Amino acid sequence: DQQVKQNSPSLSVQEGRISILNCDYTNSMFDYFLWYKKYPAEGPTFLISISSIKDKNEDGRFTVFLNKSAKHLSLHIVPSQPGDSAVYFCAATYTGTASKLTFGTGTRLQVTL
């Protein structure tokens, strides 16, 4: 039972444009969401997070939006750069799980010149 879903396995975006990566979840207990970025042959690195008490969080070129009623979150990257080409994982957790993260299947982003 996949509680965190990323339905787009891949996405291609031109440099300078906006990249939008989507994530859906089914467990209504989730109250904290994170995005990780992963390059080949490396471990994932934390990118940005959002608590369920917010609907938006920004960090430079990265913005995460949360729609709790739809159980949907998205990561916006503006402007996209070639160095953003990586696999992006959405993850979720909830209070009481000792910060155990449940991950989605990932979306491979390719930023083209």
Add this chain to the structure above:
Amino acid sequence: DVKVTQSSRYLVKRTGEKVFLECVQDMDHENMFWYRQDPGLGLRLIYFSYDVKMKEKGDIPEGYSVSREKKERFSLILESASTNQTSMYLCASSFRWRPLAEAFFGQGTRLTVV
């Protein structure tokens, strides 16, 4: 900077061998995790530990065991390696009680079972 170090980047083992994957973190984190990453399946949790000598099964614990004798070290054991355990293994650590605590990952171990 948080550092999570996995003992090997690449391993090749034979079917039936007992395999040990080691992970060490230097940030005094209570939580440690073992995930495996497979194409199309994302990161799946094998086991995690929130304290020394404590362990809990994740989503796919079959064929694996773990050991946490010291706070900074978490070992994943494949009791009898099989080809379907060929995968990228990722160790992570985090604070247990700090709110909104993100996990920090090691560089991964690419295990091939032949």
